[in-house]
Amino acid sequence: MNLTGRVAVITGGAGGIGAALAHRFAAEGAAAVVVADFDADAARAVAAAVGPVAHAAGLDVTVEEQVRALVADTERRYGHIDLFCANAGVATAAGLDAADADWDRAWRVNVLAHVHSTRAVLPGMLARGQGYLLHTCSAAGLLTAVGDAPYTATKHAAVGLAEWLAVTYRDQGIRVSALCPQGVDTPMLAEGLATGHLGARVIAASGAVLHPDRVADAVIAGLAEERFLILPHPEVAQHALRRA
Numbered sequence: 001m002n003l004t005g006r007v008a009v010i011t012g013g014a015g016g017i018g019a020a021l022a023h024r025f026a027a028e029g030a031a032a033v034v035v036a037d038f039d040a041d042a043a044r045a046v047a048a049a050v051g052p053v054a055h056a057a058g059l060d061v062t063v064e065e066q067v068r069a070l071v072a073d074t075e076r077r078y079g080h081i082d083l084f085c086a087n088a089g090v091a092t093a094a095g096l097d098a099a100d101a102d103w104d105r106a107w108r109v110n111v112l113a114h115v116h117s118t119r120a121v122l123p124g125m126l127a128r129g130q131g132y133l134l135h136t137c138s139a140a141g142l143l144t145a146v147g148d149a150p151y152t153a154t155k156h157a158a159v160g161l162a163e164w165l166a167v168t169y170r171d172q173g174i175r176v177s178a179l180c181p182q183g184v185d186t187p188m189l190a191e192g193l194a195t196g197h198l199g200a201r202v203i204a205a206s207g208a209v210l211h212p213d214r215v216a217d218a219v220i221a222g223l224a225e226e227r228f229l230i231l232p233h234p235e236v237a238q239h240a241l242r243r244a
């Protein structure tokens with residue numbers, strides 16, 4: 001997909017990776033970029049920095065009605081949605097001893113929200129016979145022992161969901177990619193390090209932490225080449241290929 005003239009929506013758009021994608025999509029010529037985030041003030045700040053093609057929206061991706069409203073509002077404003085990035089995510093600490101509430105939150109944000117947003121955006125894309133779904137997953141969704149248990153399990157589920165969508169809708173003009181970075185210099189990684197998350201410590205020790213702009217580079221290349229797995233870290237690509 002070429003971004004010129006496209007309408008893109010990014011959830012978690014105020015975060016490190018989401019904001020980098022918003023800036024990059026605008027620079028690549030997108031006609032509209034919707035920066036949607038739980039933190040509405042931060043979303044407004046990112047949209048203002050991106051420029052006039054950007055528009056901010058506050059939402060909680062775990063509330064399906066809010067996701068539906070975001071999609072409906074965007075379609076009303078811009079006519080349709082070309083690219084939907086389900087990017088909002090949460091990291092939770094701990095292994096089996098993680099509280100059920102943490103498992104539940106990780107499931108709702110990292111997986112179920114992707115189901116809800118896809119359900120909302122897909123009818124418009126199918127009606128036009130085209131559309132791109134970018135799911136931000138993680139290297140923790142391909143490999144084990146690089147994240148904490150709820151994060152690893154839910155990111156594996158997110159990759160599985162994206163793969164299922166790719167296979168199910170590919171003959172109807174829908175492209176799907178799973179973005180699987182490993183360590184990216186964002187507030188999520190900083191918070192993980194500050195609170196001692198195992199995954200954040202493993203990533204930091206690997207010395208392969210990327211700037212979010214390098215993730216945006218990988219996304220642009222992945223969209224252009226229509227890749228299912230978008231792997232900004234070459235070492236993750238090697239592991240993923242070995243697994244395949």
Ligand code: NAD
Pocket residue numbers: 011012013014015016017018036037038039059060061062087088089090091109136137138139180181182183184185186187188189
């Ligand atoms: P971040 O914390 O900077 O951004 C995440 C954003 O998601 C935040 O702005 C937050 O407000 C938003 N968000 C969280 N819950 C939400 C909800 N319920 N509704 C709406 N918005 C919500 O982190 P990031 O690193 O930019 O993460 C973006 C994505 O990349 C996540 O899915 C994350 O799991 C994934 N990822 C990050 C790394 C990394 O090392 N930073 C590595 C692999 C994958």
